Every structure is written in C-alpha cells, then in structure tokens.
Amino acid sequence: xxxxxxxxxxAMFLPRRKSTVLALGLCIAFSLWYFDYLQxxxxxxxPSYDTQSQTLPGPGVxxxxxxxxxxxxxxxxxxxxxxxxxxxxxxxKSAEHYPVKTFIPIPTGSLPSIPRIxxxxxxxxxxxxxxxxxRLTAVKESFVHSWNSYKKYAWKxxxxxxxxxxxxxxxxxxxxxxxxxxxxxxxxGLKDEFEHAIKAxxxxxxxxxxxxxxxxxxxxIRYLGGFLGAYDISGGKYPILLKKAKEVxxxxxxxxxxxxxLPVTRWEWQEAQKGAKQEAQEGxxxxxxxxxxxxxxxxxxxxxxxKFFDAIQRIxxxxxxxxxxxTLPGLWPVIMDAKLAKFTDVGFTLGGMADSTYEYLPKQHMxxxxxxxxxxxxxxxxxxxxxxxxxxxPMTPDNADILFPGSVRVNENAGxxxxxxxxxxxxxxxxxxxxxxxKIFNRPDDLKTARRLVDGCxxxxxxxxxxxxxxxxxxxxCKDEECKWDEGRWLKFAAIRHNKVESATEGMSDxxxxxxxxxxxxxxxxxxxxxxxxxxxRPEAIESVFIFYRMTGEKKYxxxxxxxxxxxxxxxxxxxxxxxxxxxxxxxxTKDERMESFWLAETLKYFYAIxxxxxxxxxxxxxxxxxxxxxKRPKATT
Numbered sequence: 001x002x003x004x005x006x007x008x009x010x011a012m013f014l015p016r017r018k019s020t021v022l023a024l025g026l027c028i029a030f031s032l033w034y035f036d037y038l039q040x041x042x043x044x045x046x047p048s049y050d051t052q053s054q055t056l057p058g059p060g061v062x063x064x065x066x067x068x069x070x071x072x073x074x075x076x077x078x079x080x081x082x083x084x085x086x087x088x089x090x091x092x093k094s095a096e097h098y099p100v101k102t103f104i105p106i107p108t109g110s111l112p113s114i115p116r117i118x119x120x121x122x123x124x125x126x127x128x129x130x131x132x133x134x135r136l137t138a139v140k141e142s143f144v145h146s147w148n149s150y151k152k153y154a155w156k157x158x159x160x161x162x163x164x165x166x167x168x169x170x171x172x173x174x175x176x177x178x179x180x181x182x183x184x185x186x187x188x189g190l191k192d193e194f195e196h197a198i199k200a201x202x203x204x205x206x207x208x209x210x211x212x213x214x215x216x217x218x219x220x221i222r223y224l225g226g227f228l229g230a231y232d233i234s235g236g237k238y239p240i241l242l243k244k245a246k247e248v249x250x251x252x253x254x255x256x257x258x259x260x261x262l263p264v265t266r267w268e269w270q271e272a273q274k275g276a277k278q279e280a281q282e283g284x285x286x287x288x289x290x291x292x293x294x295x296x297x298x299x300x301x302x303x304x305x306x307k308f309f310d311a312i313q314r315i316x317x318x319x320x321x322x323x324x325x326x327t328l329p330g331l332w333p334v335i336m337d338a339k340l341a342k343f344t345d346v347g348f349t350l351g352g353m354a355d356s357t358y359e360y361l362p363k364q365h366m367x368x369x370x371x372x373x374x375x376x377x378x379x380x381x382x383x384x385x386x387x388x389x390x391x392x393x394p395m396t397p398d399n400a401d402i403l404f405p406g407s408v409r410v411n412e413n414a415g416x417x418x419x420x421x422x423x424x425x426x427x428x429x430x431x432x433x434x435x436x437x438x439k440i441f442n443r444p445d446d447l448k449t450a451r452r453l454v455d456g457c458x459x460x461x462x463x464x465x466x467x468x469x470x471x472x473x474x475x476x477x478c479k480d481e482e483c484k485w486d487e488g489r490w491l492k493f494a495a496i497r498h499n500k501v502e503s504a505t506e507g508m509s510d511x512x513x514x515x516x517x518x519x520x521x522x523x524x525x526x527x528x529x530x531x532x533x534x535x536x537x538r539p540e541a542i543e544s545v546f547i548f549y550r551m552t553g554e555k556k557y558x559x560x561x562x563x564x565x566x567x568x569x570x571x572x573x574x575x576x577x578x579x580x581x582x583x584x585x586x587x588x589x590t591k592d593e594r595m596e597s598f599w600l601a602e603t604l605k606y607f608y609a610i611x612x613x614x615x616x617x618x619x620x621x622x623x624x625x626x627x628x629x630x631x632k633r634p635k636a637t638t
Contacts, residue, residue, distance in 0.1 A: 103306040104309065104310045104314065105306060112370045113636050114366060116620055118620050119614075135565075138565070139607045145577060146160070146578055147600065150577070150600075152165075153165040157169065157177070158171050159176065159596065160595050161593045161594075162577035163579055169211070171218055171222060171597075172210060172214060173209060173211070176222050176223070178201070179227060180627060181226075182194070182226055182229070184600055184608070186233050187608065206248055209269070214255075216292070217265060220292050221356075225627050229625070229629025229631065231245065231302070232298075249296065249299045254272050255267040255278075259279060260339070263292070263311075265280075265281060266281065279339050280341075282340070285335060286336045286354050286357050287352075291626060293360050293364045294360055294364060294625045294626075294631060295625060297312060301634075316364075316375070316378075319378065320377070322341070323382075325343070327344065327345070328389065328408065346410040348389070348390065349406070349408075349427075351405060351422075351426045351427035355426055358433065359433050361378050362375070362440060362441070363436075365379070365441075367623045367633065369636070379437055383434075383437075383446070389417055391405055391430075392419070392421055394476060395475075395478050395489065395526065399485055401452060401455075402455045404421075405423075405424070405453070406420055408420065421474060422473065423460060424471070425472070425538050425541065426471075427540070428457040429540045431453030431544035432543055432548065433544075434446050434449055434450040435450035436551075438450055453544070457540075458560045461564050463525075464585060465524070465587070466571050468535045468564075468567050469541060470532060470535065472532040473528075473530045474493075474527070474529040476489060491514030492510045492511055494514035494517045494518050494521075494523055494528045495517055497517075498513075498514075524585070533582065533583040534583070535584050536592075538598070539606055539628065541564065543602065545564070549610055550610075568603075572591065579595055601629070
C-alpha cells in the first residue's frame, strides 16, 4: 500500500499503505531522496512519443514498435488540494476517447490443484488456548477503542485524528476508514457495528469528491478492495457492498481511457468526465500502475463485466513484455514511463514505490485459480535478480542469520550495480510473499529465504529501544559467509552514513566518530543509521509474521507477534485511539495526529488473525490484497 507522511520539509509518499495525496511529479524527487546515499543521483529518462499511433496488444502479444521523439521534460504538477467543506461537483460522464474494441477474456476452464498453504494445526492444550484467547481479546479491545472514537469524532470521514479527536480528508472524503475497516469489523464478530456501518455505506456518493485529483491506486486498494473484501467475508449477504464496489470500479475505469489503456495514476477525474483527453504519466510509480490486478479481477469475477479484467490484463502484458528489457533484467524500476509503456529508470527495490507490484504476482495466480501461468512466470523471473542484488544479510551483534530487502541503482556508464543496504518497514511483506510463493509454486528451497526475511523484521523490532522497527534504517552488510560481528566495522559504517559535519568529532578516527554518532543518534548496535525514525502504525511486519505462522505452525511466531503488539500499544495508544509516533528510539516518542485507515484494516486484523482459530481468514480460502482485504479464492472441485 502507499503512504503520505510528513518528513522534514517534504511529504513522503511510500507505496503499500498504502495514504497518498502527494502529486505524481514529486515521485521523482522522492526517488532521489530514497537513493540519497547513492551517487550520482538517479536521472529518469522519460522520452515522449506519438501515442496516437500505438495499437493495443492482446495477451502475450508484443506491442508494435513506435517511433520515439527526442526526450522531453516531465511537467511536475502541484499536490492536489483538499476542500475542507464543499465537495467537487459531479460532471456528466462523457464517452470514451479510446474505447476497447475487444475485451481480453478472464481465464476459464477446469481449475488445477494449487498446493495447500496453511499448516495442518493439531489440537491445542487448555493452557495454550487460554493464552491465545487472552491475547485475542486484547487485540479486539484495541480495535474497539479506535473504532468507537472514529464513530464519535470522525464518522464517515476519511481519518480520525487520534490525539485531539478531529478528522481529516485524505482520500476523497468518502469515509476511507469506514470502508477500509468493514471486513475487520465482521471478522471480529461485531455484527451490530457492521450493520451500522452498512447503513452509512449506503449514503456514500461516488459522483462527488472533496479532492480534485484522485490517487487511483489508493482508491482501488482501500475503497474497491474494502467493499469486495467485506462482501466476500460476509458471504455475499449484503448486496449493497457489491453495488458500491461496482460504483467505484466504474468511476476508476475512466482513468484507463488513454491511448495505450495504461491508467492515469494521479487522475483529474472531473476533467476526464467533462470530456478532456488524457494520457498516462511519463513518470509513474510502478507500484501504482502494477498493483490494481486483484481488485479489478475480483470485481470482474463477481459482476461478470469483462471490462475490469481487460483493464488490468493489459497492464500485466506490458509488465511481462518489458520485464527482461529493463536496466536490471527481471525486475521493474521504481519509476516507469506509463505514457510510453517503458521501464528505463535505474533505481530498483522490493520496498516502497514498487512493492505491491511484486506482491500481487503469486496472489493473482491464486485468485485466477492457476488457470494461467503468466503470473507464475513473472514471479519466478523476479526471484533470481532479487536474491542476487536486492536481498542482503546484515552484520548483527548476535550473528543472526537474517535477511533484509535493500535497493540498488544501476550505473550504466560504469556497467555496475550499486547497492544501498537500507531496511524499510514497508519491505517486511517480502517474507510472507516468498513464503506463499514457495508453497503454491512448489519451491521448497525458497522457504529458508522467506524465514530469514521474516526473522529479519522480528530482529529489527526486538533490537530498538521501544521494541518497534523504524520506517527506514541502514544496516551493515556482511563481508563474508561467516558474517561475524565486528564492532569497529559497524562504527565506521555509522560514521560514513552520518554525513553532517560535527565540530565535536573533528580530528576523530572513523571508529571514534562512529561511537559518538551511535551515542548521539541513539543507534542500536547493528543499525548504521536511521534515516526515518517514525512508526506510522504499519502492518507489513506482522503481515509476514502472521503468514509464516499459518504456514509453519511454529508458536514462536505467535510469541513474536505478541511482543510486537505490546510494544506498539505501549508507544502509540492515546486516550482516543492509536497514533503514529515520530521516533521509535526516543524515551517518550511524540504522537502525531495521524491514524491511517490501515491501522484498522490491516495491522489490527493481522494481530487478531494470528491469535484467532486457524480457519479464521484461512490462506487456503482467501487471497488478501495489499490492504488485507480478503477475496474468496476459487476452488477446484473433486
């Protein structure tokens, strides 16, 4: 999911949690910030071309060649402004400028058998059950604490402000938290609350919005995904949920009315509905383009409207066609030219701004019942270069055998790949993704990689002052297979990463300077730098811990989840709800006025599910989108 949060002098936008009102133009600036330790800075090459001449490829068919013009500069647009009181007025919907003549059909046929994901849990003891249910009750109380305050202070608004009890408009003013939390309300057995929320849902009018520019990705994963997940988890008993999902889908489908049918990710929806022609952006985040598959596919399955699957399948065909043509073949860069449908940028990561594009590959395979091998091919193609260039083992005081996903920059002039050993909280989803892929694609050797990634994020939680992993930190990579702890090497890395001139360290050796930096920057041993100290109620770590527990049945992952939950509650709880904090290393972190909707939609859902009965939110019954909304999996009949 993406998230917009204030950090220093700019609003940061990170995909997957997934809360964004930042303008698209800033994603290039953010990319420069993200690779701030890699020189020279990334310079995306974004050529323009005559989109009128492009024809649409069918599935598996390469697009015809186009004649590229001279590279042009990408125009940077200002961030969308929220209107506090008055929503934008609806416009009469115009006919499409670039209609699809023949829709790509959704795959059909006899469903093949997909290997089981979940562990075959046995009968627990009375003591085990009592402990589990005690923890389950605590998580549910946390949810109710925040949910009740949302109802009291911010009902039908996008977000609750958890310190003073106000509300904020961040995603159209349609009630993002209301819709995002629906399936969690049902999952926790709060039926009266669910019925109350359904009545509020009926009043949402998607023909107006409080913002002029919609983030198509965020609207898709939170609203469309929220309605579909609530519809599926409640057994299809509430037709209004599918009706509202169709309304959102029909609205967002307008963003695909471009010459090459790739979506406008930051969409001036009113102008489009008035008849303005539009093109996909030259500088788009790959996660925003590549992470719409699950939601549009599930909508197509439930409504039997082929246009929704066609819309995302064209994106998938472009991704597959270009996958081995990028500057790091097998992976897609953070920024793509959606107007040209090319991937010429040089920055790569599995973390923020790219994450859910990769996450959705095995999940789309499951949602389609294994009827196409396309998503398996793309997933397996990513693993080789990801394991070789992105994943790294950090040097730690306890010599832990763990991994983190970092990032790299391709230096084409030098013919080299420059790594950056940063650990993102956003990247913690990778352990769960690779674990699921190992199961459904019969890749047992990948389970060790998945375990090391999950254990890496648990390690990061365990080794900070407050027991919470920071947003972004830099680690020290192992220099050999043995990877023994070397305090002097850690301190030298800390000194190098700290690029501010300090009068107190003049004349010091690198090791002495590193010791000073570690003390004054409150760096736990093993952390070379912490460039973003916040915790914004993110779910990615508990997401993978939950998945790996359900895959292995190992109770140590439940225990790790409980430690994580207690640490988060201790640092983020307010009298009203739970709040993002500014510094996980501070003795008393400052609470920010943000409680993104994913706190109720994802984080607490995963904490609840790991302590619930193993058949609650079974990974063999549901595919979870990047906002943890459960979509019913098709099953082969025997």
